[in-house]
Amino acid sequence: MEMDNRVEFLSEEGWRQWHLELLQSTLNRVYERVPFYRKLMDEKGLRPEDITSLEDLRRLPFTTREHLEENYPYDLFAVPLRDIVRLHTFPGISAPIVKGFTARDLLAIRRLTARFLTTCGVTSEDIVQICLDPGMSIWIEELKEGAEALGALVIPPDPQSTSHRLRIMRDFRTSVLITTPSYALYLAEMMVEEGFTPRSLRLAVLVGEGLETSTRLRLEKQLGIDTRLGYGITEAIGPGMGYECEERKGYHLAADYFLPEIIDPETGEPLPPGQKGELVITTLAVKANPLIRFRTGDLTHFLEGNCRCGRTTPRIGQIEGQIDGRVSVRGIKISLRYIEALLKEAYGHVPLYLLRIKRSRFLEKLELWLAINEQLFEPSILGLHRLAEIFEQKFEETFGLPCRVKLVEEDHLREVAKGQRILFD
Numbered sequence: 001m002e003m004d005n006r007v008e009f010l011s012e013e014g015w016r017q018w019h020l021e022l023l024q025s026t027l028n029r030v031y032e033r034v035p036f037y038r039k040l041m042d043e044k045g046l047r048p049e050d051i052t053s054l055e056d057l058r059r060l061p062f063t064t065r066e067h068l069e070e071n072y073p074y075d076l077f078a079v080p081l082r083d084i085v086r087l088h089t090f091p092g093i094s095a096p097i098v099k100g101f102t103a104r105d106l107l108a109i110r111r112l113t114a115r116f117l118t119t120c121g122v123t124s125e126d127i128v129q130i131c132l133d134p135g136m137s138i139w140i141e142e143l144k145e146g147a148e149a150l151g152a153l154v155i156p157p158d159p160q161s162t163s164h165r166l167r168i169m170r171d172f173r174t175s176v177l178i179t180t181p182s183y184a185l186y187l188a189e190m191m192v193e194e195g196f197t198p199r200s201l202r203l204a205v206l207v208g209e210g211l212e213t214s215t216r217l218r219l220e221k222q223l224g225i226d227t228r229l230g231y232g233i234t235e236a237i238g239p240g241m242g243y244e245c246e247e248r249k250g251y252h253l254a255a256d257y258f259l260p261e262i263i264d265p266e267t268g269e270p271l272p273p274g275q276k277g278e279l280v281i282t283t284l285a286v287k288a289n290p291l292i293r294f295r296t297g298d299l300t301h302f303l304e305g306n307c308r309c310g311r312t313t314p315r316i317g318q319i320e321g322q323i324d325g326r327v328s329v330r331g332i333k334i335s336l337r338y339i340e341a342l343l344k345e346a347y348g349h350v351p352l353y354l355l356r357i358k359r360s361r362f363l364e365k366l367e368l369w370l371a372i373n374e375q376l377f378e379p380s381i382l383g384l385h386r387l388a389e390i391f392e393q394k395f396e397e398t399f400g401l402p403c404r405v406k407l408v409e410e411d412h413l414r415e416v417a418k419g420q421r422i423l424f425d
């Protein structure tokens, strides 16, 4: 695939021009074609031509995940349905969230993902094995296509056991592993246990979660490999939105695809480099589902100065958490708002609960404690078991991850939770 990465080295003035032009054309398109955006802008008394500089970006309204749900199924498309060639859907609370792609969008994502992997050091010589949970199916698809576009041999994930995956890794001499940091740590443990030395493996591209430096160094030493981290969000563009270069100093953002801002989550005001806030993005190259100032919910900060690699794209530090009680578990983002909606669906009300995230050999396991009281009660053990099962089933169907329900006495739950709704064990 033909790739032109020179854009990542544009001058500051070059970037400003590029961004302003693409921002204006995106605004013109959404104002004309997406009634939702027209209404939001009209409410602020704004027309696309009022945005004459990048500083004016702050005058534009935000888009939230709730907006994506409210506008299900078609109302955020900026192209007619016949121009959309692929639809991805994923669970929302009041309605599913859909993301459409035109043929050009798909090509752009493939280019971006290929660039991300190239920057990480993946080449056409590599054998790339992807090990991600089914809940990350959209990413699996995009990573697979990105690696294939580079000419690498790709082994997508299978529903088999870890031992099976290790066997494939040995027999096909996997050189690059794409997975989450927690699964990489788990695999490393399993390799020791099975006495398997992954001689062919040289690089792990880690997505979906961050990783502490000390743990990262240990993983690299244990497997004798290099690691690179990637950042992305499913609702916007997917993997490849941010990635580490060889300097490994923060994520370079794909600023030719979107315009990033860091805002104060309380006031909505943009923050300068170094200050922690919420990452907000405006897509610049997306045709089917453009997003204006989409609030990612991820907390991070812009890094100051230019990177030694020469890329002039903005960089962000590690993701330091999420707003709105969202947690990332094995690369899948789970919000308490969503858990509460599922509880209501299962039991007709939201019982007192505590989400416990337990680490067992590096893999996170979820346990949801529910308080038994007169509203949530069954006289028999079997009845209680069934009560738990209702939620467990709904959760797994939604997130593609298991979550065990434990019914406990209300006083005990309060004592353990100490006023919190999430507990990391």
Ligand SMILES: [Zn+2]
Binding pocket: 245, 246, 247, 248, 252, 307, 308, 309, 310, 311
């Ligand atoms: Zn760099």
